Amino acid sequence: MQYNIYLVGVGGQGVISLGQIITNYAVKKGEKVKFFKEVGMAQRGGPAHCEIRIGEIFGSRIPPLSSDLIVVMELAEGLKALEFVKPGGIVILNKKRIYPIDLMTHPEKYPPDKEIALLFKKAKAKIIWIDAAKIALEVGLPIAENIVLLGALSFLSSFDKEFIINLLKKDIPRELDKNIAAFNRGYQAAEGMTV
Amino acid sequence: MKKLLTGNEAVAEGAIESGVEVVTGYPGTPSTEVILTLLPQKEKSGMHIEWSVNEKVAFEIAAGAAWAGKRALVTMKMSGVNVAADSLASIAYSGCTGGLVIFVADDPGANAAMPEEDSRYYAKSMVVPMLDLASQQECLDYLKLAFEISEKIGGPIFLRSTTEISHVASDVEIGKKLKLEKREARLERDIAKYTKAGAAWCMAQHQDVLTRLAEASKISDSYVTESGIKVNEIHFEDDNKYGVIYAGAVEGNFREALKRYNIKLSWLKIGMVHPLPEERIKKFLEKVDKVLVLEELDPLVEAEVMRIAYLLNKKVEILGKFDQTLPITGNYSFKKIKNGLEVLLGVEMESEQDSKILERAKEIEVKRPTSFCIGCPHRGTYFALNKAIKNLKYKKDEIIITGDIGCTILGMNKPFESCWTEVAMGASIGLAQGFKWAGIKKPVIATIGDSTFFHAGIPPLINAVYQKVPLTIIILDNGWTAMTGFEENPGTIHLSKTNNRRVDIIKVCQGCGVEDIHIIDPYQTEQAIDIIMKAIEYPGVSVVVSQRECALQAKRRKIKLTKHKVNMDKCTGCRICLTSLACPAMVFHPKDDQNKAYMEITSACFGCGLCTYTCPEGAIEVTKDAV
Numbered sequence: 001m002q003y004n005i006y007l008v009g010v011g012g013q014g015v016i017s018l019g020q021i022i023t024n025y026a027v028k029k030g031e032k033v034k035f036f037k038e039v040g041m042a043q044r045g046g047p048a049h050c051e052i053r054i055g056e057i058f059g060s061r062i063p064p065l066s067s068d069l070i071v072v073m074e075l076a077e078g079l080k081a082l083e084f085v086k087p088g089g090i091v092i093l094n095k096k097r098i099y100p101i102d103l104m105t106h107p108e109k110y111p112p113d114k115e116i117a118l119l120f121k122k123a124k125a126k127i128i129w130i131d132a133a134k135i136a137l138e139v140g141l142p143i144a145e146n147i148v149l150l151g152a153l154s155f156l157s158s159f160d161k162e163f164i165i166n167l168l169k170k171d172i173p174r175e176l177d178k179n180i181a182a183f184n185r186g187y188q189a190a191e192g193m194t195v
Numbered sequence: 196m197k198k199l200l201t202g203n204e205a206v207a208e209g210a211i212e213s214g215v216e217v218v219t220g221y222p223g224t225p226s227t228e229v230i231l232t233l234l235p236q237k238e239k240s241g242m243h244i245e246w247s248v249n250e251k252v253a254f255e256i257a258a259g260a261a262w263a264g265k266r267a268l269v270t271m272k273m274s275g276v277n278v279a280a281d282s283l284a285s286i287a288y289s290g291c292t293g294g295l296v297i298f299v300a301d302d303p304g305a306n307a308a309m310p311e312e313d314s315r316y317y318a319k320s321m322v323v324p325m326l327d328l329a330s331q332q333e334c335l336d337y338l339k340l341a342f343e344i345s346e347k348i349g350g351p352i353f354l355r356s357t358t359e360i361s362h363v364a365s366d367v368e369i370g371k372k373l374k375l376e377k378r379e380a381r382l383e384r385d386i387a388k389y390t391k392a393g394a395a396w397c398m399a400q401h402q403d404v405l406t407r408l409a410e411a412s413k414i415s416d417s418y419v420t421e422s423g424i425k426v427n428e429i430h431f432e433d434d435n436k437y438g439v440i441y442a443g444a445v446e447g448n449f450r451e452a453l454k455r456y457n458i459k460l461s462w463l464k465i466g467m468v469h470p471l472p473e474e475r476i477k478k479f480l481e482k483v484d485k486v487l488v489l490e491e492l493d494p495l496v497e498a499e500v501m502r503i504a505y506l507l508n509k510k511v512e513i514l515g516k517f518d519q520t521l522p523i524t525g526n527y528s529f530k531k532i533k534n535g536l537e538v539l540l541g542v543e544m545e546s547e548q549d550s551k552i553l554e555r556a557k558e559i560e561v562k563r564p565t566s567f568c569i570g571c572p573h574r575g576t577y578f579a580l581n582k583a584i585k586n587l588k589y590k591k592d593e594i595i596i597t598g599d600i601g602c603t604i605l606g607m608n609k610p611f612e613s614c615w616t617e618v619a620m621g622a623s624i625g626l627a628q629g630f631k632w633a634g635i636k637k638p639v640i641a642t643i644g645d646s647t648f649f650h651a652g653i654p655p656l657i658n659a660v661y662q663k664v665p666l667t668i669i670i671l672d673n674g675w676t677a678m679t680g681f682e683e684n685p686g687t688i689h690l691s692k693t694n695n696r697r698v699d700i701i702k703v704c705q706g707c708g709v710e711d712i713h714i715i716d717p718y719q720t721e722q723a724i725d726i727i728m729k730a731i732e733y734p735g736v737s738v739v740v741s742q743r744e745c746a747l748q749a750k751r752r753k754i755k756l757t758k759h760k761v762n763m764d765k766c767t768g769c770r771i772c773l774t775s776l777a778c779p780a781m782v783f784h785p786k787d788d789q790n791k792a793y794m795e796i797t798s799a800c801f802g803c804g805l806c807t808y809t810c811p812e813g814a815i816e817v818t819k820d821a822v
Contacts, residue, residue, distance in 0.1 A: 010563070012779075023364065027199050035199070035364040038306065039224075045779055046565045058450035060363040063529035064547045076561035083548045100563040101609045101777040105770050107785060111559040122552050142798075 001055045003157070004062045008049040008081050009073025010098045014146030018071070019050035021150060021171065025164050026054045034060045045100070047077055069157055070125070071149050073132075074098050075116050087124035090156050092190075093117060094149060095131040128156065128193055135185045141175055144182035151186025161187065200367040202334045202360040203228035206270075206298055208367070209338030211240060213294070214375040215268045217260035218244045219253035221650065222679035223272030224307035225361040226300035230270055231680065246682050249620070249650040250275035251282055254297065258286045258351070261295035262389070263380040266342055270298040272307075273314040274619065278651070280317065287321045287351055288400040289388050290407060293378070294342035295351040297323075300361050303444075303491040304526035307358075311524060313492040318353050318469035322404040324411035325353035326426070327468040329446035331365040336420035337466070339370070344414050348407040355468070357491060359444040359526060368422045408470055415467045416475065426466035427475055431482060432459045437539055438483035440476070442468050442496050445489040448529045452536055456544050465496060476503045480511050487539040488515035491527050514539055564608045569780045570746030570756075570801025573603055575717030576671050577611040578776065578805060580640070582720075583727035589637065595630055597623040599643040599652070601678045602745075603671045606642060610777045614642060621651025628655065628664045638731045640667045645700060646676035646684040653707065659736045660708040667730045668738045671717075672700055673745040681748055688744070704738045711737035718743060720808040746801050756802025758818045761794050765814035768792030775809045 005022060009015040016037050023035040034057055037050040051062050064083050070091045072078030078093065085091065093116070103110050120127055132148040147168075154164055165180060172179050200208060206229045210218060220230050230244060237244045243260075247253035250271045257269035271279065276299055283297070299314045318325035324344065326337045337354055345352045387396050418426045441449055442465040452458065463479045465471060480486070480503060488497040494516040504511045514520040520538045521531060530547065537544055567574040584594050591612075598604045598614030599622065607614035616626060623641040630639045643652050648670050659666050676682040685698040704712050711733045715723040723741070730737040744754070768791060773781050780799040786792040796806070796815070807815045 023199065032366060033199060033364070036359075037362060039362060045563065045568070047563055056454075058454065059447035059529055060359055060365070061448070061529060063448075063451065063455070063533075065545075076559075077563075079556040079560050082552055082556050085548065100561060101566055102564075103561065104773055104777065104781070104783055107783065110561060115559065119552055119556055123548060 002057055002066075003054040004067045004069075005052040005054075005153070005157070006049070006062055006067040006070045006081050006084050007051070007073065008047070008070070008077045010077060011046055011048045013048070013073045014143070015048040015073055016050050018146040018150055019052055021167070022052050022153075024171070025159065025167055026052065028167065029160070029163070031055065032057070036060045047080070049077070049080070069153060071153055073146070073149065075113060076111055078116060079119070082119055082123055085120065085123040085125045089125055090128060091120050091125040092128045092130055092149060092152055092156070093120070094133075094145070095129060096133055096145070128152065128190060130186065130189055132186065135189065136182055139178050139181040139185060141178040141182060144175075144179055147179050147182040148186035151183040151188075152190035154183075155187045155190040196369045197366045198369055199364050200331060201228065201362060201364045202328065202331045202356055203362070204232050204364075205331045205334035205367045206338055206354070206356070207232035208369060209335040210268050211236070212335070212370050212372045213339050213342045214266055214373050215342075216242055216265040217257060217267040218242055218270070219247045219256045219267070220270035221247055221250045221253055221275055222676050222682045223275050223300075224679055225302055225358040226270050226272045226275075226298065226356070227679045227682070228361070229298060231682075246676070246684065248685060250278040254279040255282050258282070258291065258295060261291040261293040261351070263382050264293045264378045265380065266294040266375075268296050268298060272309075273299055273301045273312045274309055275299070276314050276317050278620065280321075283317070283323075284321050285391065287323045288397070288404050290350040290403060291345070292349065294345040296338065296341045296345060296354055297351060298338075298354045298356065300356040300358070301492065302358050304358065311492060313495070314353070314355055315468055315493070315495050319495075322408055323351055323353055323469070324348075324408055324415075324467065325355055325469040326415070326466055327443040328354065328356045328360045329443055329464070329466065331360065331363065331367050332422055333424055333466070334360065335367055335370065336422055336424055339373070340415070340418060340420060340426070344411050347414055348410045350404065350407040352411065355443075357444045357526070370421050412467065412470045412472065416472050425464070427472045428464045429475060429479055430462050432461045435460050436484040438462060438479060438486045439489060439539070440465065440479065440486055440496065440500055441489035442466070443490060445491060445527045445532060448527060448532045449489055451529060452533050458536065458540070460540075468496065471496065471499050473503060476500060477507060480504050480507055480509065483511065485512040485539060486514065487520070487535050488513065489521075489527065489532060489535060493523060565605055566608055566777055566779070567602075567605055568747055569778060569799055570750070570803045571602070572673050572717040572741065572743030572746065572803070573606060573671050574776060574778070575720065575723065575743070575803060575805050576669065576715075576741040577606040577613045579715070579717065579720055579723035580669065580727055581611055581613060582724045583731060586724065587728055587731060593637050594640065595627070595635060595637075596640045596642060597627045599623040599641075599647045601644040601647050601676070602673070603642055603644040603647070610774055619651075620647050621655055624652055624655035624659060624668055627666050628659055628662065631664050631666065638665075638667060640669060640731065642669045642671060645670060645672040645674065645686045648700065649685050649698070653703065656704070656709070656736075657707045663735060665734055666736050667733070668736070669727070670700060670738060670740045672740050672742045675745045675748050677745045677747070681745065700740055704740075709736050709738050711735060713737070713739045715739055715741050716743060717741045718803050718805065720805060746803070750801065758798070758800040758802050759796050759804065759806060759815050760818050761796055762814045762816050763793060765812045766793045767812055767814075768794065769811065770794065771811060772806045772809045772815065776805055778806065781806070
C-alpha cells in the first residue's frame with residue numbers, strides 16, 4: 001500500500017509546515033514515511049512544494065500519475081502538480097492567487113481559475129474547491145490557511161481526526177483554539193462537499 | 196530505535212555516534228543543516244562546532260584537529276570544495292592520524308541555483324576515497340564507516356550527498372555512540388609528512404596516498420554496516436542477461452521502478468565511487484550482456500565500466516550518458532530512470548500524463564522569479580543605487596554592476612535589474628577590476644553581502660587598493676548569512692549564546708587601506724542616494740556599507756517598526772510604488788464597478804517606509820498604532 005500526498009504553493013503560505021504536520025501524524029501512527037521538501041529559495045517569494053509518501057516505498061519522490069491527494073495552495077503553482085495526478089485522485093484547489101512581480105500590475109494575465117480546474121478535470125482528478133483564506137479570516141487567524149486545508153485533507157484522506165487534533169495541541173503553542181477552529185471548519189467544508 | 200531524520204540530520208547523528216570532537220563548515224545549500232542540527236548540542240556534547248569564515252579555513256581547522264589525533268568533520272556544498280581545494284590536495288597527500296571526513300553535498304537539478312558541479316572529480320584528482328550516499332540510513336552508517344576507514348588508512352575521506360538525500364526525511368535506525376578511548380591532543384613533528392619541502396618527500400607522499408586509496412577500497416568492498424547495508428553489492432538474476440550498475444541517490448527510484456513494474460534483472464550497487472570496486476565490476480560484466488549505468492551528473496562510473504569491459508575483452512552493450520539514453524544534466528526523477536529501463540529492456544512500461552495537458556500547463560504557467568522579502572534592507576540599497584546612477588546622468592545600461600553570491604544577487608531581478616554578473620563568492624570585486632583594466636571608462640560598481648565579503652571579498656579589496664583601481668564597492672551588511680537560513684558570521688551583531696567576538700567591517704576596510712568609506716541606512720532613501728553618488732564620483736576605491744539587519748531576523752527578534760497604509764482619498768492607483776519596489780506587502784486592486792483603481796498595503800508590512808518615498812501623491816502614511 002502507498003499513499004502519496006503532493007503539496008504545492010508559494011513560500012510563506014505554510015506549505016512545508018503543513019507537510020511536516022502530516023508527516024508527524026503518519027509517523028506517530030506507526031507508518032513508514034518519506035518526506036521531501038523543496039527548500040532554499042521558497043522564502044523569497046519563490047515556489048514551494050513538498051511530498052509525503054506513506055507506506056511501502058523506496059523513492060523519495062512521487063512518480064507521475066501517482067498522487068492520491070494534491071493540495072494546491074496557490075492556483076497557478078498547482079499546474080506543476082498535473083504530471084502527478086492519479087486518475088481518480090483528489091485535488092484540493094485553494095481559491096488563492098499570489099501574483100509574482102510581473103503580474104502584480106497586470107493581474108489580468110494570470111491564468112483563469114476555470115482553465116486551471118479544467119486541466120485537473122482532464123487529468124481525471126476529483127476536484128474540491130476551498131476558500132481557505134476566507135475561512136481562516138472568519139475564525140480570526142488569517143495565517144491558519146494551511147490548517148484549514150489540513151482539516152479538509154484529513155477528511156478526504158480518512159485521517160484519525162481526534163488523533164491529529166491532539167497532535168496540534170502539542171505542536172502549536174499559540175492561538176490553539178483558533179487553529180482548532182480552522183481545522184474543524186476545513187474538515188466540515190470537505191465533508192459538506194463530498195456528501 | 197527508529198527516528199524520522201533528513202539525510203543531513205542523520206549525518207549529524209552519525210557525528211555524535213562517531214565521537215567527533217571538532218566540526219567546522221560554511222553554510223551552503225544543500226549541506227547546511229548538518230551543523231544547524233549539531234549547534235544546539237554544542238554545550239552538552241562538548242564538541243567544538245563552528246561556522247568558519249570560508250570552506251578553506253573550515254577544512255584547515257578540521258585537518259589540524261585530525262593531525263592532532265582527534266576526529267574531525269567538515270561540511271560544505273560542492274562549490275565549497277573549490278574554495279578548500281588548495282589545502283585539500285596538500286593534506287590528502289600528507290594524510291592524518293585522527294579521522295578526517297569531508298562531507299560534501301552536490302545539487303543535481305540546481306535547486307539552489309548554482310553550477311551543477313560533480314564533486315566526485317575531486318576524489319579522483321586529490322586521490323581521496325569517496326563514499327556516495329544512496330539513502331538517509333547510509334548518512335548515519337557511512338559517516339561512522341568513513342571515520343573507521345579514515346583512521347585505518349591514515350588519510351582524509353569524502354562523504355558525498357546530493358539534494359535528494361540531504362533534504363529528504365526517512366526512517367533511520369539510530370545506532371550506539373562509539374566508545375573511543377580518550378585522546379590527548381598531540382602532534383608529532385614529522386616534516387617529511389607535514390611539509391612539502393623537497394621533491395623526494397613529495398614523491399614519497401604521492402606513493403603513500405595511492406597506497407591509502409587501495410586500502411580504503413579493500414576495507415569498504417565487502418563491508419556491511421550495523422543496520423545491514425552492504426557498501427558494494429551484487430545481485431544476480433538467473434537467466435537474465437540485463438543488468439544495472441548504479442551509484443548514489445538513484446537507488447530509491449530504481450528500486451521503486453523494479454517493484455512497481457515487477458522487473459527482474461541483475462544489479463550492482465556501488466557505495467564507494469572512488470576508487471571503484473574493479474573486481475566486482477569485472478565479475479558483474481562477465482555475467483551480463485547489456486548494462487545500464489545509473490548515476491547523476493557526469494558519466495564517471497560509466498567511463499570506468501567501459502574501460503573495465505574493454506580489459507575483459509567481452510562484448511557488453513553499455514547504456515548511459517555516452518549513448519544519450521540518459522541526460523548529464525538534472526536530477527534523476529522516477530520518470531528518467533523508468534525511461535532508462537525501457538531502453539535497456541526494450542519495452543514500454545506505463546503511459547505518462549497526457550502530453551496535451553502538460554503542454555497547456557506549461558503555456559499558462561506563472562513565472563515566479565525570487566525577489567526581496569517584505570522589509571528587506573537590500574531593496575532600499577538597490578533602489579537608492581539606481582536613483583544615484585540616474586541622478587549622475589548615466590543611463591542604466593551603461594553602468595556595470597557586478598553582483599555576488601547570496602540574497603544580494605536578487606538585485607538582478609525585477610524591478611531593480613541592477614546586477615549584471617554572478618560568479619562565485621567574492622568575485623564581484625575581482626571582476627569589477629578586470630572591467631576597469633579592460634578600458635571601461637564609466638564607473639564600475641561591485642555589490643556584495645557581509646558574509647560573502649568576509650568569505651572571499653577581502654583579498655580582491657586589498658588588490659583594488661594596492662593597484663589603485665577606481666571602483667565603488669557596496670557592502671550590503673544585513674548581519675546574517677541569510678540566504679542559506681540565517682547563520683551567524685563574523686559581522687553578526689546579535690550572536691546567540693556565543694562568546695565570539697564581532698569583527699567590524701568598517702575597520703576591516705580601513706585596515707585594507709580604503710580611504711573613502713561611508714555608512715548608509717537603506718531605509719533612509721534620500722541620504723543613501725546622496726552618499727552613493729559621492730562614492731561613485733570618488734576617484735579611487737570607495738566603499739559604502741549599507742547597514743540594516745535582515746528584516747526576517749529583526750522580526751524574529753521582535754523588532755517592530757510602524758506599519759504603513761494607503762490613504763484611499765489620495766491614492767490614484769498609478770502603481771508607481773509597486774513598479775518601483777515590488778514589495779510583496781502591496782496589492783493592486785484594478786478599477787471595478789464600485790471602486791476606482793487603488794493600492795493596498797497589507798498587514799504584512801514591516802515598516803521599512805520606502806514606499807512613502809516613491810508615492811507622487813503622498814498617499815502612503817504611517818499607521819497610528821505601532822504594531
